Amino acid sequence: MERLEASLKKAFIDEKVMGSELDPSLIINQPHKKENLLNILQDDLDQCQSFIFSIAFLTTDGLDAIKVQLADLARRGIKGKLITSNYLSFNHPHVFLELLKIPNLEVRISNKEGFHSKGYLFQHDDYRSFIIGSSNLTMSALKMNYEWNIRLTSNDHGEIIRQMENHLAEEWQAAQPLNKEWIIAYQNNYQPLLRQELVKEEKINNRTEVKPNRMQRAALKELQALRTSGHNKGLVVSATGTGKTYLSAFDVKQAQPKRMLFVVHREQILEAALTSFRRVLGGPSEDYGILSGHLKQGDRKYVFATIQTISKPDYYERFSPDNFDYILIDEVHKAGAKSYQEIIDYFTPNFLLGMTATPERTDNFNIFELFDYNVAYEIRLQEALNQDLLCPFHYFGVTDYEKDGQVIDEASDLSQLVVPERVDFLLEKINYYGVSGLSAKGLVFCSRKDECKLLASAFNQRGIKSIALTGDDSIDAREQAVKALEKGEVSYLFTVDIFNEGIDIPTINQVVMLRNTKSSIIFTQQLGRGLRKHPSKDFVTVIDFIGNYSNNYMIPMALMGDNSHNRDNLRRETQESQFISGLSAINFESIAKERVFAAIDHFVPDSMEELRKAYKQLKNRLNRVPRLVDFKEQHSLDPYLIANKFNTYHDFLVKVKDNPGSLTEWENRQLQFLSVEILPGKRPHESLLLQYLLANQTISKEDLMDYYREAGVVASMAIVESVINTLTIDYYAGTMRQRYESVPFITVNNEELISLTDQTQMALSKSYYRELFVDVLKTSDYNNQDYQSDHLLSLYQKYRRRDVLRLLGWDKQMVDQNIGGYARDERLKRFVIFVTLEKGEDFTGAQIAYEDALINPVTMHWYSKAKRKVTSPEIKVLANSEDWEVLLFVKKSDNESNDFYYLGQVFPDQQSIQEETKPLGEGKTASIVSMNLKLKLPLPTRLYKYLTH
Incomplete structure (x- = not known):
């Protein structure tokens, strides 16, 4: 009741009042911020005990968006109700079948008559929530x-809830149950809505002319610019389904060659390419x-050839x-093969165009080098979805079949993979998540040939027409199978990798994955089989059966x-569905999600193998030694992984035997400081000052403060002193002081003018050192884009303990071990609290088994250090904290990260402060103080869910 009263007071009486997680909220879809109603709806479903919806219009894609949540609720025995209608015949008959x-x-x-409601009502443990709009x-x-x-939220006895429930009860009684008979009658009278045409066409002189889309127009401009500047090669990197073939035709039209050769690796593609x-x-x-x-027919103006034929000397x-x-x-990523090299070396065209969706290879062949590093245009999956070039996809990560407590997956014996129980389980999931359209046209990717054949046979035995295809089948057999799928004569093609690429079946509306994800390239290729637009579908359903795989x-x-290899990012992306763009959606069933989390926990993102691989891929693309900032700009590895693994990027380059210069020990140590302390970009001020001093000899403290104001970052003399303290190394203590005290960056003279030290200036006169120095600063600036530079700290961003104290203005660093769970500064009147929620069985950071917990999005139940009483100095501060700023930082576990999420200002609940006695072991006990900390702002639902699940 207290939380609800606070939320209502904040919403309707005084915005300055501290509310709760039950605060009323206005929900507006803001795609650019990745904020939308779907996330709120999914969260309410996850937490509810029952629900009832009154919704006029439904589509299969909207229903898909909550199917995982409904499946998890079913597993917990939780049910719900839905009232809908046939108003305006908007709802397709298929969506009613899906509801059943x-x-x-x-x-x-x-x-x-005129049923047009949009309301979502949820029953929670001790309150109700509802969404209306x-x-x-x-x-x-x-x-x-x-x-x-x-x-809005309400107590069970609230008047508005009583009105809603009474009205819904009346509507429910007056409505008729949905059943197959009603659907058949509805379908007989249903007039389907017209579909939007997928290809932009115009009638010109009685001929249909295809017009380039936005991506193609941009790529055509870049290709023409390449030729104008004298280049004779160009590479286009374009996600599967974005129209590469049409793009190439448009470019041929603008280049106007006398003769053209189009080379593909499979014969069945030729006819479609020629037609386009x-x-x-x-x-x-x-x-x-x-x-x-x-x-x-090699004598024609436009020749479409298979590589198998044109690469034979007798032909070329x-x-x-x-x-x-x-x-x-x-599909030019195959060009490392001898057959491709033969024709590339033989022919001398005015222009050579290569197209691929996956330029990064595992066969050590450098596609970028082949095309003189001329990437004319690049559009990857996320951007293609943003630009509506691809069919949206609904990805469902589901658990694979379990028998006697064991997961049956790729690692199981073949006999277990094809037992009737597993086949029934697969069909149940496939049927539940469904397709866009009236019937399935699906590709099923298996792990082995025998499984592929036996599962196809099992589907056929159950009346679901299917064909198994492997590398043993001829091209003709594959083509016939594809035609049968397109005609609806079969529902599924089972395969083992042969359809990863080079096959165009736009009508595919379902992709089923029954194999371990061993490569993100192959995963994307298989996903891409269903992403081509087609009038018969609004989206493609992707069902991924997830076993206990280390590669999850x-x-x-x-x-x-996401190639950053940042484990925290991977966890949050698995937890939160809003990361995917446009009308696509990603959802994991709860058990499948835990399997992905387990794999992330065991993933070693900074292993030398992973670092080498990322480095080599980037070098192949750039044709030079990459800089740290290149990793950020190319959306590759998080460069801090390198900095954290090695003292400096130079040390990494030495390790991979690719360093173009050398450093003295002093220079390398100074770079180490930049790499560890400044590279993360938590505060831009140090980088801004150093960049200023690279171009100017000196700056006064007052002018520096003005310089910060002009740069739009938080500016005060306290900040200026903190930055100086950092770059003179005066801030640091303990082992870090010993490590860095000989490498200060700046000095301040008697006239209060700031300048680079003589040794720093001497080092910067060397081009190699200066390049590495500037590279760290640029990367820091890039990282800082994720932070609010007009604030000391950014809500919900992550910080190390020492970062927090430095950014808040502590005079001296406190060693992390001395900080422990909290620290305070009497001069600043700041009290910072650090909490690790999941301490684990092996947690050795404390004598006492702490039970800190986020009770709800606005309340942290927190424990002081051991051997504290209500009379202890820090507890007195918290009990009388009106003049203090108390700030909370939380991380999920030590395994997740060394960094803590900044959750904002908190206010100790005076009534909750109590002294307790806790066991220390060996029969000893110690006093400890617990209390509730109230957050000034409720945690975003997704972050709260991530931290507590």
Whole structure:
């Protein structure tokens, strides 16, 4: 009751009052901030004990968005109700069929004329919450549309809840139960909505002309610029399904070659490519020819050839080297093969274009080098989704079948993979998560050939027409199988990797993964099989059966395109669905999510193997030794992993035998300080001062304060003194003082002018050292973009203990061990508290088994250090903290990170302060003080959920 009263007072009486997690909130979809109603709706579902929705309009994609939450509720025995309607015939009959699949959802159809409600009511343990506004249960309304919704909470006895429940009870009784008979009758009278055409076309002179999309227009401009600047090669990196073939046709149109050669690695692609080119280029059919095992039409203006045919000397030597003035190679990441090298070395076109979705290879071949490092255009999965170039996908990470407590997955015996119980389990999940459209057209990726064949056979025995395809099957057999799938003659193609790439089946509406994710490249390729747009589908369903695999950490990497190797990022991306763009959605069932978390926990992101691999990939792309800032700009490895593993980036370069220069021990130690202390970018002030002094000899303290104001960062004389304290090394103590005291960066003379030390200036006169020095500063600036530089600290960002004290203005560093759980500064009147929530069985950081806990989004139950009483000095401060600023920092576990999330200002609840006695072991006890700390601002639901689950 107290929390609810506080929230209502804050919302409707005085905004300055401290509220609670029950505060009323206005919910507006803001895609650029990755904030939307879907996240709130999912969270309420996760926490509720029951629910009832009254929703006029539903779509299968909107229903998909909450299917995982409904499945987890069903596992816990929690049920819900839904009232909907057939108003305006908006709801497709298929969505009603999908509703019947959800075992813990009872659905009724309202007969009320003009039924247009949008309300979501949840019963929680000790309160009710409800969301009312403009959003129907459609993915657009939940994530993207400009919608207004309000979320309110109420006591069980509140008047508004009584009115809502009474009204819903009346509506429920008046509505009729949803059943198959009602759906059949509805379907017989249903008039389907028109689908939006996928290809932009215009009628010009009675001919349909295809127009380039936004991505293609940008790429065409860059390709033309390459040729204008004298380059004869160009590479386009484009996510599967974004229109690479049409792009190449548009570029041929603008380049206007006399003859063109288009090279592919599979014959079944040729006809589709030729058709696309004809739609763009026009002209008589005699201009187009195929050169393959079946046709030999190499004398045409536009020749479409398989690599298997054109790479034979008997064929390519029939042409002069300059016969084709434009050559295009599709899926060019395969160009490391001898067959490709033969034709690339033989022909001398005016322009060579390569296209791929996956330029990063594991075969040590450098695609970027082949094209002289001329990347004309690049668009990856996330950006392509943002630009609406791909079909949205709904990814469901689900648990694989368990028998006698053991997970049956890729590592199990073949006999276990195909037992009837597992087949039934797979079908139950596949049916539950469904497809966009009336029938499935799916690809199932298996781990082994025998499993592939036996599962296809098992599906057929259950009346689900399926075909198994492996590398043993001929091209003709594969083509016939694909045609059967497209015609609806079969529902599933089971395969082992052969359809990872080079196959175009736009009608695929379901991708099922029954294999361990061993490579993010292969994962993305398999996901991409369903991402081509087609009028028959609004989205593609991806069902990933997750076993106990050590590589499960690669799943969020691949889905989010996150190559940072930051374990905390991977956990949050698995926990939070808002990271994916547009109308796509990512959801993990709770058990599957725990398996991904377990894999992330055991992942070693800074192993030398991982660091070498990331470094080599980036060097291949850039054709030079990468800088730290390059890792950030290219969305590669988090450079702090290198800095944390090695003293400096120079030391890493020495390790990989790629350092272009040398450093003295003093220079390397100064770089070590920058790499450890300044590189993370928690505060921009040190970097700004050093960059200023690189260009100017001196600056006064007053001018520095003005300089900070002009830069838009927090400015005060206290900040200036803190920055000086940091860069003179005067702030540091203990072992860090010993390590860095000989390498100060700045000095302050008697006239209060700040300048670089003589030794720093001498070191910076060496080009190699200066390059490394500036690189750290640039990377720090890049990292600082994630922080609010006009504040001392940024809410919900992460900080080390020593960062917190330095940024808040402590005169001297406190060694982490001395800080322990908290520290205070009498001069600043600041009290900072550090809490590790999950201490683990091996936690040795304290004598007492602490039971600190986030009780709810606004309350931390907290314990003092051992051997403290209510009369202890720090407890007296907290008990009378009106003049103090008490700040809370929390991390989930030591395994997660050394850094703590800044949760903001807290206020000790005076009534909750109490002295307790705790066992120390060996029969000894110690006094300790506990209390509740009230957060000034309620934690964002997702962060609270992440920290407490």
